[in-house]
Each structure stands twice: as C-alpha cells, then as structure tokens.
Amino acid sequence: MATKARRTERREEPLSRERIVEAAIGILDAVGEGGLTFRVLAERLATGPGAIYWHVSGKEELLGAATEVVVTGTVLGGAGGASPQEVIRDLALRLFDAIDAHPWIGGQLARSPGQSPTLQVFERLGRQVQALGVPRPARFTAASTLLSYILGVAGQNAANAHGQESEQDRTEFLDGVSAAWANLDPDAYPFTRDVAEQLREHDDRAEFLAGIDLVLAGIAASHAG
Amino acid sequence: MATKARRTERREEPLSRERIVEAAIGILDAVGEGGLTFRVLAERLATGPGAIYWHVSGKEELLGAATEVVVTGTVLGGAGGASPQEVIRDLALRLFDAIDAHPWIGGQLARSPGQSPTLQVFERLGRQVQALGVPRPARFTAASTLLSYILGVAGQNAANAHGQESEQDRTEFLDGVSAAWANLDPDAYPFTRDVAEQLREHDDRAEFLAGIDLVLAGIAASHAG
DNA sequence: ACCTGAACACCGTTCAAGT
DNA sequence: ACCTGAACACCGTTCAAGT
Numbered sequence: 001m002a003t004k005a006r007r008t009e010r011r012e013e014p015l016s017r018e019r020i021v022e023a024a025i026g027i028l029d030a031v032g033e034g035g036l037t038f039r040v041l042a043e044r045l046a047t048g049p050g051a052i053y054w055h056v057s058g059k060e061e062l063l064g065a066a067t068e069v070v071v072t073g074t075v076l077g078g079a080g081g082a083s084p085q086e087v088i089r090d091l092a093l094r095l096f097d098a099i100d101a102h103p104w105i106g107g108q109l110a111r112s113p114g115q116s117p118t119l120q121v122f123e124r125l126g127r128q129v130q131a132l133g134v135p136r137p138a139r140f141t142a143a144s145t146l147l148s149y150i151l152g153v154a155g156q157n158a159a160n161a162h163g164q165e166s167e168q169d170r171t172e173f174l175d176g177v178s179a180a181w182a183n184l185d186p187d188a189y190p191f192t193r194d195v196a197e198q199l200r201e202h203d204d205r206a207e208f209l210a211g212i213d214l215v216l217a218g219i220a221a222s223h224a225g
Numbered sequence: 226m227a228t229k230a231r232r233t234e235r236r237e238e239p240l241s242r243e244r245i246v247e248a249a250i251g252i253l254d255a256v257g258e259g260g261l262t263f264r265v266l267a268e269r270l271a272t273g274p275g276a277i278y279w280h281v282s283g284k285e286e287l288l289g290a291a292t293e294v295v296v297t298g299t300v301l302g303g304a305g306g307a308s309p310q311e312v313i314r315d316l317a318l319r320l321f322d323a324i325d326a327h328p329w330i331g332g333q334l335a336r337s338p339g340q341s342p343t344l345q346v347f348e349r350l351g352r353q354v355q356a357l358g359v360p361r362p363a364r365f366t367a368a369s370t371l372l373s374y375i376l377g378v379a380g381q382n383a384a385n386a387h388g389q390e391s392e393q394d395r396t397e398f399l400d401g402v403s404a405a406w407a408n409l410d411p412d413a414y415p416f417t418r419d420v421a422e423q424l425r426e427h428d429d430r431a432e433f434l435a436g437i438d439l440v441l442a443g444i445a446a447s448h449a450g
Numbered sequence: 451a452c453c454t455g456a457a458c459a460c461c462g463t464t465c466a467a468g469t
Numbered sequence: 470a471c472c473t474g475a476a477c478a479c480c481g482t483t484c485a486a487g488t
C-alpha cells in the first residue's frame with residue numbers, strides 16, 4: 001500500500017543506548033576525552049543531560065561502551081589462513097590503527113584490564129599463542145606479555161596524540177622531541193642523546209611492529225628445544 | 226647568645242614547591258588520584274587553594290612533579306656490578322614495587338611519554354641494552370619495547386589497584402576474576418577459560434618478571450649470530 | 451516508560467585584596 | 470614577594486515534575 005513518502009521525519013527519533021554511544025564516539029573523535037561532557041552530548045542528541053542517565057549509568061559506563069564498540073569492530077575480521085605470527089601482527093596493527101584513529105581508546109583500554117574490550121584482545125592473542133605451540137603453562141605469560149606491550153604503546157600514543165591531527169603536526173612533534181633529546185645533559189642521558197636522531201626519521205607503526213616481533217622472537221626462543 | 230628555646234614554633238613554616246609536592250604525594254597515596262584536590266591539599270597545608278598556584282602552575286604540573294619525585298627515587302641506586310640482564314630485571318622490579326606502593330604513578334607514567342620520569346627509565350634501559358651488545362640501529366627498538374611493556378603493566382596495575390589495600394583484597398579480586406573467566410562463553414572465550422585457573426594462584430610480580438625475561442630473550446635471539 | 455531541565459555538590463583556576 | 474579566600478565557569482549526577 002502506498003503510504004505518503006517522506007514519512008521519516010528527521011525529528012525526534014527516540015533516544016537509545018546505541019544512539020548515545022554513537023554520539024559519544026563522534027564527540028570523542030572530534031574533541032577528545034576532555035571534550036565529552038553530558039551537556040555537550042545532550043545538546044547533540046537534542047535532549048537534557050538527565051535523559052542520558054536513563055539509558056546509561058554514568059560516564060564510566062559510557063566510555064566503556066564506546067571503547068567496546070570500537071575495539072570489537074577492530075578485533076573481528078582478521079586475515080584468515082595465515083601463520084599465528086601473521087595473525088598476531090595483523091591484530092596488533094589493526095589495534096594500532098584504531099588507536100591512531102580514536103586516540104581516546106588508548107587511555108581507556110589501559111585502565112579497563114578485566115573489561116570486555118581488553119579481554120577480547122587477550123583471547124585473540126592467547127589463541128594464536130596456543131597455535132604457536134607454546135606449552136600450556138607458558139601460554140598465560142606469553143599472551144599477557146603481548147597484551148601489556150600493546151596496551152603500553154596504546155597508552156603512550158593516546159598521551160602523545162594531543163595536538164597532532166595532521167602529518168605535519170606529527171613531523172614537527174618528532175622534530176621537537178628529537179631536538180630536545182639531542183640537547184640533554186651528556187652525562188645524565190648519553191643513551192637518549194645517542195638515539196635522538198633515529199627518532200626524527202622513525203615510523204611509529206613500524207617501530208610498534210618491531211616490538212611485537214621482538215616479543216614473538218622471545219616466545220619462540222623460550223620454548224624451543 | 227642564649228635565645229629563648231622553643232623558637233621553632235610548629236606554625237607557619239613557609240610554603241614551598243617541595244612541601245606542596247610532598248603533601249600531594251601523601252594525599253595521592255592515601256586516597257588516590259581522585260582524592261587529590263586543591264581544596265584538600267590547601268587544607269592539609271593550612272592555607273587557601275590560591276596560594277598553591279604561586280608555586281605550581283596547575284594540577285598537571287603537580288602530578289608530574291609528584292611522579293618525578295617517586296620515580297627518580299626508584300630509578301637511582303640499583304644493584305651495581307651485575308649483568309645487564311640483571312640490572313634490567315632489578316630496575317623493572319623496583320618500578321613494579323614503586324607502582325604497587327603508589328598506584329597513581331602507573332597511570333601518570335603512561336601518559337607522560339616525553340616527560341622526565343619516563344625518560345629516566347628509558348635512559349637506564351637503553352644503557353643496559355647497549356651493554357647487552359645490541360647493535361646500534363636495534364637499540365632504540367629494544368629499549369622502547371622494554372619501556373612500553375613496563376608502562377603497559379604499570380597502567381593495568383594502576384587500574385586494578387582500586388579497592389585492594391590488603392593481601393586479602395587481592396586474593397578475593399583474583400578469585401573473582403578467575404571465577405568470571407571460568408564462566409565465559411566457551412565458544413567465544415576458549416583460551417581465557419582455559420587459563421582461568423592459572424590466574425587464581427598467580428603472582429603478579431613473578432608474572433611481570435617473566436614478561437621482562439621474554440622480551441630479553443627476544444632481544445638476545447634477534448641479534449644472535 | 452521515558453524525557454525534561456533546574457538544582458546540588460563538587461571541581462580547577464583566577465584575582466582583587468591583603469601583608 | 471607571597472598569601473588569602475571569595476568568586477567564576479565549569480563538571481557529573483540527581484530528581485521532582487512532566488508526558
């Protein structure tokens with residue numbers, strides 16, 4: 001039966017947990033964790049701050065739910081049929097890119113160890129560790145080490161992401177740090193001074209992957225023979 | 226010349242950056258990051274909130290200074306004359322214990338990558354990496370990987386430290402997580418379920434050290450031959 | 451059942467005024 | 470130079486009142 005078209009008025013589609021979380025992600029991506037406010041969020045949803053509390057228990061849950069949406073979307077759908085090492089690398093890189101796109105999840109992941117998003121990553125890592133042939137008692141340590149490394153990088157990236165939207169910003173930032181390191185007291189910071197120039201031309205993503213490979217090499221070495 | 230004794234009245238010793246930071250550390254240790262407030266801090270120092278701002282630019286600097294005091298005290302004075310691996314293990318464990326005693330530095334370290342406290346740790350790690358015989362181009366990666374792993378564990382410990390003052394609390398917490406893991410959906414979380422029982426009897430500190438050893442093994446394997 | 455929005459109890463920070 | 474403390478511009482959260 002032909003009903004009048006344009007029935008979907010763009011007004012007042014009902015509030016829902018899903019819409020709230022989606023709007024929160026948008027705000028977080030646009031202005032960062034500090035910019036997500038119940039008032040801003042309410043305005044974006046064309047309602048009052050109180051309405052949000054009917055769907056969500058508070059800010060902590062909201063941040064958790066937002067993180068879960070992004071991480072779940074990232075963790076699912078990896079490359080099939082590759083070696084365990086390849087799957088781990090692929091997962092790690094997808095997480096790295098997700099944190100690059102949504103820096104706020106870096107800080108969030110780090111402080112929700114038992115929570116669902118972190119657990120999803122742990123589970124994926126653990127399965128591949130098992131597939132790698134790591135003996136049962138050593139699997140927990142291997143998976144935890146990979147996870148902690150990933151969370152460590154995530155937290156640092158989240159902290160560094162402050163004012164770096166463009167590639168230009170990023171280059172300037174690295175140049176600045178590199179210059180600062182090169183000027184450190186040679187007696188107190190000989191090593192840091194020595195690697196300062198490497199920092200200028202370094203690729204975060206490649207560096208992150210090299211760290212993953214280092215841990216994987218350690219896992220392989222520890223249960224060889 | 227004999228002046229009246231009891232000249233040092235216990236009243237009004239002048240405010241100073243040092244006293245402020247010290248008081249902040251005390252509050253942070255007692256009630257955590259959420260409990261550190263300029264009003265609480267001012268009361269503890271028997272002054273008004275505004276007075277603190279003459280010595281310290283804001284809360285961020287205050288947290289940074291507090292972290293620096295604790296980390297510097299921890300980083301200095303390691304065991305001399307041991308192998309590079311031993312020195313790294315020793316440094317890592319001292320940091321672990323410091324974070325255990327002051328959980329707030331876990332979160333703080335993670336979000337101050339270029340800052341002095343993190344840099345001090347990076348420098349120490351790097352020197353030992355060099356002493357390990359790692360070739361120059363690989364040193365940055367090796368030191369960064371160790372640092373990221375340490376920061377990752379630090380962040381998780383900071384997040385977990387919420388309500389666990391006593392050993393009892395800790396055990397209950399692990400039992401709870403272990404039970405929760407054992408009840409996960411077998412299809413979605415086979416690995417996590419499988420390691421659930423290991424978690425109950427696990428030693429955070431030993432586990433942390435095992436992760437360090439895994440990375441060290443990877444470093445050794447990667448530049449062998 | 452769900453939404454509204456004023457109100458509450460806090461924050462970090464500023465600043466005129468004091469000594 | 471250093472301190473005081475009221476005041477400002479915000480928060481997250483609650484809740485009586487509406488529909």
